[in-house]
């Protein structure tokens with residue numbers, strides 16, 4: 279199971295991240311057919327507030343992640359890790 283963290287901190291949430299981004303992530307993972315292989319986790323502040331919304335995939339941070347970025351992020355950063 280691949281772990282993906284979607285920051286739930288106040289700053290990331292105010293930039294459009296948080297629960298809204300997490301829900302969009304869930305939908306995008308379902309659309310990609312890999313929702314059952316990815317565990318979404320919602321940590322508190324990940325220490326990069328000014329770069330939010332922040333996401334961490336298998337330990338690597340991604341910044342300024344918006345819902346429209348998710349299909350590309352999943353294709354480039356999640357699908358290859360699932361096939362390793």
Ligand code: FES
Nearest residue numbers: 287290323324326
């Ligand atoms: S609130 Fe998301 S990194 Fe600080």
